[in-house]
Structures are given as structure tokens and as C-alpha cells.
Amino acid sequence: MTTPLWTRAEIASPCTRVCQIHPETRLCLGCARSIDEITAWSRMSDAERAAVMADLPGRSAAPAARRGGRAGRLAR
Numbered sequence: 911m912t913t914p915l916w917t918r919a920e921i922a923s924p925c926t927r928v929c930q931i932h933p934e935t936r937l938c939l940g941c942a943r944s945i946d947e948i949t950a951w952s953r954m955s956d957a958e959r960a961a962v963m964a965d966l967p968g969r970s971a972a973p974a975a976r977r978g979g980r981a982g983r984l985a986r
Contacts, residue, residue: 921952922959924966932972942969 928940937944943951947962954962978985 922963923951924963934973935971937969937971939971942966942971 924941924943926940928938930939931937931945932939938948941948943962943966951959976982
């Protein structure tokens with residue numbers, strides 16, 4: 911039987927390694943966290959991370975409606 915020489919407890923994370931911030935919602939398209947949440951993740955307590963993870967299913971990282979393409983740009 912071998913014993914592990916080095917182990918560490920991994921911090922639970924919703925990261926899917928699709929790291930792109932949507933310009934309108936300012937949320938990550940992969941995990942729906944904000945930049946502030948991503949930055950502070952390793953310093954958050956277990957309770958704080960659990961609260962963010964509980965909130966994620968209700969978030970939409972990208973708007974469902976189309977922006978209008980060329981007609982939308984011209985209208986702005």
C-alpha cells in the first residue's frame with residue numbers, strides 16, 4: 911500500500927474553463943460568476959462560496975434576446 915506524499919483539499923468551484931466575460935452582463939459565460947466573485951473565490955469562506963453557488967442557477971450570463979445585428983447597431 912502506498913501513501914500519498916502530498917495531497918490538498920480542492921476548493922469547490924463552478925468553473926467550466928470557458929472563461930469569457932460577456933460585455934453586457936459582466937458575467938463569465940462558463941460559470942456565470944462576476945469578475946469580483948472569480949477574483950475573491952480562493953479567499954471566500956465555505957459559506958460565502960456556497961451562497962454564490964446557490965445563486966448561480968438563477969443567473970443568465972448572456973442575454974437571451976438577440977441584439978439586432980446591423981439594424982440594432984444602426985439604431986443605437
